[in-house]
Amino acid sequence: MSLTFDDGTFIRTEMQTPLPPPRRNVGAIGWMRENLFSSITNSVLTLLGLALVVWIVPPLIRFLLVDAVWTGSNREACLGPEVGACWPFIKAKFAQLIYGFYPAGERWRVDLVFFLGVVLLVPLLVLSWPHKRLNSFLFFVAYPILAFILLTGGNIDASNFLFGHFGLIRAVAGDAGVAGVRLGFWLDFLLTAALCVAVAYAIGRLAAGSGRGAARMTAYAFAGLGLLTLLWDIDFGLERVETRQWGGLLVTLVIAVTGIVTSMPLGIALALGRRSQMPIVRLLCVIFIEFWRGVPLITVLFFATYMLPLFLPVGVNPDGLLRALVGVALFTAAYIAEVVRGGLQAIPKGQYEGAMAMGLTWSQMMRLIILPQALTLVIPSIVNSFISLFKDTTLVLIVSIFDFLGQLRAAFTDPNWATPVTLYTGFAFAGIVYFIFCFGMSRYSLFVERRLNTSHRH
Amino acid sequence: MADWVEPAPARGRTSFMNDPKVRSIVLQVVALVLVVILGWMFIDNARENLAAQKIATGFGFLENTAGFGISQTLIGYSETSSYGRAFLVGILNTLLVxxxxxxxxxxxGFLVGIGRLSKNFVIRLISTCYVELLRNLPPLFQILFWYLAVLSAMPNPRQSISIFGEAFISNRGIVIPRPLFGEGTGLVLLTFGFAVLATVLVNAWARQRREETGRGFPMLWIGLGLIVGLPLVAMIATGFPITFEKPELKGFNFVGGMRVIPEFVALTVGLSTYTAAFIAENVRAGITSVSHGQTEAAHSLGLRSGLTMRLVVIPQALRVIIPPLTSQxxxxxxxxxxxxxxxxxxLVAVFAGTTLNQTGQAIEIIAITMGVYLVISIITSVIMNAYNKRVALVER
Structure with a gap:
């Protein structure tokens, strides 16, 4: 251990093992001293905070679980002095909260749409899953078309296209009859397509020297539109379900998903327009974006519900849900445009210059070099926009479309379930549902952000 | 590449058309023409539709009698007032909220945001739960919750919750004492204004002195003393002209005092708690954006942590906090x-709701309503851009 000399001095040859730290500074006590009671103010705050927790959490758990009623068939079960949440109420209203007034026999269609949505969405969200291109095509193009057919029943009696409104076709197609109307529609469609292709060719020739590209693009657009109409016009033997009968979570999800799917291309176009060198195009895009961003969504919904029909030809009266969807799409597009613009601005100038030096045209540069990078950068912001869109879908209840919250509000008025706890049960359930959706998405957005950011960390 | 042949140089017409300038002009003209055609179609359709539905046009309706009551009015309004007056009442109510x-x-928002950075585990936990919960629930859900589940569930006026016997919360809203202004109020208000002015001036002086000499000044206490003390002296001198009328329970409701309608309370509580969750995140981001070296440097200069926060961290954090705060x-x-x-x-309920239902003039009413919000947005962003320019980092 040590060397001892005659005069009593000694030299230590080995380090003495250190004493354990004072028990007050380590372990649970030490942690508490450091984190909870480091000063008087801190101790007071801790006690106040604990009081708050004790005041809120145990009663909440008591209400939701311990005192809750789990079985019953009407309000009788949930009456009583010390009753917690009335879960049978939710059970009884569950179908209404999910499907609205969708006919009971046809609800398998909604289930199928939900199921397909999950099946296509999950591999899209898992970043390492291959076949992203195919997957996005299926989710963003094929799925909405299929969902439309399944949910409405397809077979939209396509009758007038462009010329039909001027009464030109009726003369050719002869008097009505389903076949006649259908023939008339397609004649009309082909005529319009030919006209538009010709116009595009002329403009393209004038502007770019060769109209072939423009004509081809227009022809593709019309071919796509034609295919879409053809699909929607086929009679699959599904019963037609008016959107007035839709409701609940179905409407919430339809509005949120349609909103994001339609606003993405529009938003990208607006963002490109805002970054364009052409002053008039830029001005138009800025006005559009700032206008929609400057007004509340409710006024947009009022606009879509009451003002939009006045702008359409006399007699054209689109369905209520469609009107709301148009409003939501325009509103969201403005926000997406700003998000995408952020992504475009984050791409270093060298990428643009490199692409141009390679001799790529503007559209090739955007399609192959800039947009893939910019869009990947802004995935978290897009998810955040989607979260706010999801929360904003509740607003449609103000224009009499009964989404999840709207159905819940309607369920409160049922006298069969009128108890003092019905309201709280309903709010608790809806709160949990909304929270799971929004919190899940925000965690996902954080996860993507962290994954994408690894190389930029300093 | 050996057999690559240089293409023949483009001839006159093509090269002219390939000129990017010409191209961009043609494209812009096409875009403009399309927008004009679309606008013209809308106007034309609207004219036909309005004629078909026999709806009046123009802004003449603003002078017609409204004929409906409004439950909260900040300026004089009755059922015989005009739609224009109802519009003003709506705007004022919106601005009040x-x-x-x-x-x-x-x-x-600031309290919770600082709480999220606290070293105290309990405070941090509560702040985090607050932010995550409130941010992830739709605002409309929260407002309906406050309105239907909290305020409507309050006891009736006879059993109302009393706050020190001065204000009462019941299912009909909150009643608070109403200030009554007697003789000599003007003098008190004048003194108050003077005190505020004096505080601002003293603050500017103290700041300058601190920057020149480094000597501190107990600004908080002096300011408080000025703002509270001077009007108090004036009150005593004029014999307390401002009194408060206490609400009293008579029969089934309160008499006297000032009634705050439950809709207002629900909306204010819902909106402020919801927005506070976002502000808290902005505040947290702002404070964490100030690098830790700044705090350490301030400490090594001998500044106490309160002063470090006030003089070093917050001024730098504000630069990051202000822009997102504005959008919140x-x-x-x-x-x-x-x-x-x-x-x-x-505004929306009174004007785009009731007035639109009564007159049917959707185009004018929705345009005006949207216009009001646009003007508010534009004014705010102009002011905030100016402020932002002032505090922005001057880079060399």
Missing amino acids: AVIGIFFATVI YLNLTKNSSLAVAIGYPD
């Missing part, structure tokens, strides 16, 4: 239109 909501949202304020103002769901008479 916005201003009060912004005040509370800022206070709660704007969001709150825009979200105040959710009032229509619970029947608080804001």
Whole structure:
């Protein structure tokens, strides 16, 4: 251990093992001293905070679980002095909260749409899953078309296209009859397509020297539109379900998903327009974006519900849900445009210059070099926009479309379930549902952000 | 590449058309023409539709009698007032909710934001739960919750919850004492204004002296003394001209005092707590953006942590906090239109709701309503851009 000399001095040859730290500074006590009671103010705050927790959490758990009623068939079960949440109420209203007034026999269609949505969405969200291109095509193009057919029943009696409104076709197609109307529609469609292709060719020739590209693009657009109409016009033997009968979570999800799917291309176009060198195009895009961003969504919904029909030809009266969807799409597009613009601005100038030096045209540069990078950068912001869109879908209840919250509000008025706890049960359930959706998405957005950011960390 | 042949140089017409300038002009003209055609189609359709539905046009309706009552009016209004007057009442109600909501949202937001950075585990936990919960629930859900589940569930006036016997919360809203202004109020208010002015001046002087000499000044106490003390002296001198009329329970309701309608309370509470969650995140981001070296440097210069926070961290954090804070304020103002769901008479409920139903003049009414919000947005962003320019980092 040590060397001892005659005069009593000694030299230590080995380090003495250190004493354990004072028990007050380590372990649970030490942690508490450091984190909870480091000063008087801190101790007071801790006690106040604990009081708050004790005041809120145990009663909440008591209400939701311990005192809750789990079985019953009407309000009788949930009456009583010390009753917690009335879960049978939710059970009884569950179908209404999910499907609205969708006919009971046809609800398998909604289930199928939900199921397909999950099946296509999950591999899209898992970043390492291959076949992203195919997957996005299926989710963003094929799925909405299929969902439309399944949910409405397809077979939209396509009758007038462009010329039909001027009464030109009726003369050719002869008097009505389903076949006649259908023939008339397609004649009309082909005529319009030919006209538009010709116009595009002329403009393209004038502007770019060769109209072939423009004509081809227009022809593709019309071919796509034609295919879409053809699909929607086929009679699959599904019963037609008016959107007035839709409701609940179905409407919430339809509005949120349609909103994001339609606003993405529009938003990208607006963002490109805002970054364009052409002053008039830029001005138009800025006005559009700032206008929609400057007004509340409710006024947009009022606009879509009451003002939009006045702008359409006399007699054209689109369905209520469609009107709301148009409003939501325009509103969201403005926000997406700003998000995408952020992504475009984050791409270093060298990428643009490199692409141009390679001799790529503007559209090739955007399609192959800039947009893939910019869009990947802004995935978290897009998810955040989607979260706010999801929360904003509740607003449609103000224009009499009964989404999840709207159905819940309607369920409160049922006298069969009128108890003092019905309201709280309903709010608790809806709160949990909304929270799971929004919190899940925000965690996902954080996860993507962290994954994408690894190389930029300093 | 050996057999690559240089293409023949383009001839006159093609090269002219390939000129990017010409191309961009043609494209812009096409875009403009398309927009004009679309606009013209809309106007034309609207004219036909309005004629078909026999709806009047123009802004003449603003002078017609409204004929409906409004539950909260800041300026004189009765059922015989005009739609124009109802419009003004709506705007004022919107602004009232916005201003009060912004005040509370800022206070709660800063507290929670600082709480999220606290070393105290309990405080941090509560702040995090607050932010995550409130941010992830739709604002309309929260407002309906406050309105239907909290305020409507309050006891009736006879069993109302009393706050020190001065204010009472019941299912008919909150009643608070109403200030009565007697003789000599003007003098007190004048003194108050003077005190505020004096505080601002003394603050500027103290700041300059601190920057020159480094000597501190107990600004908080002096300021408080000025703002509270001077008017108090004036009050005593004039014999307390400002008194408060206490609400009293008579029969089934309160008499006297000032009644705050439950819709207003629900909307303000809902909006400010919701927006506060976002502000808290902005505040947290702002404070964490100030690098730790700044704090360490301030400590090594001998500044106490309070001073470090006030003189070093917060001025730098504000630069990051202000821009998103502005957009949160704007969001709150825009979200105040959710009032229509619970029947608080804001601009949208009064004008785009009731007035639109009565007159049917959708185009004018919705255009005006959107215009008001646009003007509010534009004014706010102009002011905030100016402020932002002032505090922005001057880079060399």
